Amino acid sequence: MPQRSSRPLPTGWLVLWTVLLAAALGGFVALGTWQVHRMHWKHALIARVDGLLRAPPVSAPGPDTWAGLRADRDEYRRVELRGVLLDREILVQANTRLGAGFWVMTPLRRDDGSSVFVNRGFVDAAHRDPARRGAAPPAGPVRIEGLLRLSQPGGGFLRDNAPAEGRWYSRDVAAMARSLGLSSVAPYFIDQSADDGTAADTVRPARWPVPGLTVVHFRDEHLSYALTWYALGAMTAAAMAYGARQEWRRRRAARR
Template structure:
């Protein structure tokens, strides 16, 4: 009887896990559809301080936004990046706006363009307009690498930490991935945001349901022999 009870418990457990994965798949498909709609929507004004508390990844990430302000080029930060063009850096630059500051990921530069002097034409002065995708901060660092503000080594786009290191007060809790609008001199190169979501929930669900069937078969064998 103990084996039968165990087998029936496993049937219930694996079935529950399978149902959970089906629900997760539905959530993921809905998320993908919503993000696709945001990415292709007309740009909306970037959220100001009054809206920050209500921003979540579910309701705001990858929202297409626009904003105008002045780039603080002397406070840019290079964050290590790996893109379809190879290794290099993201150029994170604070943009001073009428309500505060927001960091803009202006795009990718290869190692030989690390120095601002090597891409001086792209250091835009005066009032500029930026259109891009709203992204959430990436605190801590990259895979197996922690950010080191003391050494100015950055492996993730940690907005709060970069703002502290650069003395930028009142920065928005998000950053904006600039779109592919050409920049004088060609660098930084924007528009390289990768929008993709892993969706293996159907495979997981089939695995759990398969284990539930095996457990059910085991329960039937135990019952027959008992």
């Protein structure tokens, strides 16, 4: 059989493929570099939050500082607050190590008249009714310690909060305040910490709601993503080099 001849690519096609491969190479390198920057940002975030979690609690921010709260500085700060828990609550759907259920969000009235929502902990479906939880919440002044969390407006993934129907998928402080007819409510809530050090690990809780189930975890897979993008860039560069060499050989042979 006669051997098929290998002809050089037309100049137009050669330019087109060169531009496309160069664009792909640049895109892969840019994505890898972006993931490296994200990795450094995530490491700084983890270090900051770890420092906040180890720090002693400070007084929860009052109304005069609400406007200056920022997620990159205040989220997950350990705080304490004092006041009276109101006899009202909102249940927000949750999934925890104890299974599916609800966060019990209860407003706490402070001495200055402002209110702060407190996530008193988790209840399963069987303990959704306060009458079935055992001991009632304290009626007098209380001190609560926990983690400061900023409001989560809107709802959950593909699910919007429906206050009129009593369906809540996120802890939207402003919407919860409107639902309960509250004013002067902090733009954050407090995830109450376990007060005995064991409640969060109890398989069969002795009391409901169960506090201390907040999971502070940040996915840190940016290095693997960066290596993947850089590997794709390296393969693209190798393909460009191989193609350029083959085309050079074809054109040299065509000139003979």
